[in-house]
Amino acid sequence: MSSVQSGCLWVVATPIGHRDDFSARAIATLREVAVIAAEDTRHSKPLLLHHNIATPLIALHEHNEREVVEGIVRRLRGGESVALISDAGTPLISDPGFRLVRAARAAGVRCAPVPGACAAIAALSVAGLPSDRFVFEGFLPPKSAARRARLQELAGEPRTLIFYESSHRVAESLADMRSVFGDEREAVLARELTKLFETVIGEPLGQLAERVAGDPDQQRGECVLLVAGRGEEADAKLAEGQRVFAVLREELPPAKAAKLAAAITGAPRKELYRSE
Template sequence: MNTPTPGTLHIVATPIGNLGDFTARAVETLKRVAAICAEDTRHTRPLLQQFGIATPLLALHDHNESKASAALVHRLLAGDSLALVSDAGTPLVSDPGYRLVRMAREAGIRVSPVPGASALVAALSVAGLPSDRFVFEGFLSAKASARRERLQGLVAEPRTLIFYESSHRIRDFLVDARDAFGGTRKAVVARELTKLFETVLDGDLDALLQQVESDANQQKGEFVVLVEGAADDVDAKIAEGQRLYAKLCEYLKPSQAAKLAAELSGAPRKALYGGEAVE
């Protein structure tokens, strides 16, 4: 008995809003695979119906991915080709799927991308911020303390920072970002990209927070927030030193905290001790 040739796992991007962004290759791929693994079948089914795709749907989400992946890999090894989609955009970008991809690759199965829309790349392309190097942070914690701590940890990061945020937390996120990075740090708030009410606001964090607070419409939809990185190496070292100093002061005398923070960050000690402001 011959061993079947394994199928292919296709990672297929879907539109983030505008249906015109669904590529012909993506539609064709989804029509010919044996099944489509979807984050939320209720969300994906109307999209497939719109394009005449009758392929069976299987649920693959955070709660079942670990268990479901083994069965899916078994199907792939038996010869079935499968597709993976998320609710919108490119799968695995702040969405489930990496466990399945890793397990498939470990089993020697071909994993093939079918590229398309991605909210983070779309936002970066229109932001007007440095795009040669960037850091994608996705959704930060819904807990305010954890979110603030993470933002503080990124103060010295020189690369452009990219975050996803929801409508009910966008204002709180901007407040925390302003407090962490300072009101004059440049940023962009991209909302409802490719959709009817798409807006892209730019300015410093103080101005953006004011715009969002003063316009209820700017608090609706799905958001990508981009923040310019630290200005240069000196500023980055000082920002990191100030972050370390504030944390170390919880456990050490100020003079000891400043000395250790300066050693770890490379920032001038005088810029840290006594909370001196640095221009």
């Protein structure tokens, strides 16, 4: 007897790398629904075949979501069961599906999660950074000016920051983080999680940025970047730096006063200079 309720949208997490990180419930659900809405049907087919899932697929991605949602909701209201999956991990987390879930709920359709892997949470679990409170930022803007502006908005955030980043921009993003957050802020690169070349590197941002910039192997695959939030110690250091800067500023040009105050207190020179 099928355990899949008819007329329900099942939001199913798939593995982020290792094919066996797939729950028995997820596999059973995907076998029993009427149709699977997949971000990239070509990408999902090998995983589904590996687990003997022969359910029909339809494409639902960022370029067609608006157009296909109505048809899927119509099928759901007609009593069919539908599963939503993304290329990897939990749907809607920096992946398509928000419009479908919202429309289904608005239509009175039950939406049920079948939980599993999520790269952001997997990375946080092994990063060694505070995990009681965190902020998921997804992907930063692709262009440096906009990226730095967003990072500047987050510079005072006390919670651990989690970002997704593409392999061809990870070095640039780390360089911008170093520039905005400073060399000493703790950071972690979690790359290719659950895959053959899984790497988790935790270092101060200055060291991590230099390591990744100098190692092409660390610029490949799926990347999660985690940065420690700004702590009370950093606030105290900045306050002392600002006090020393104010004293030096009475006798010296701003740039030189900031440089000396940073050397004396360890406060970020750029933040001291901005306080002018």
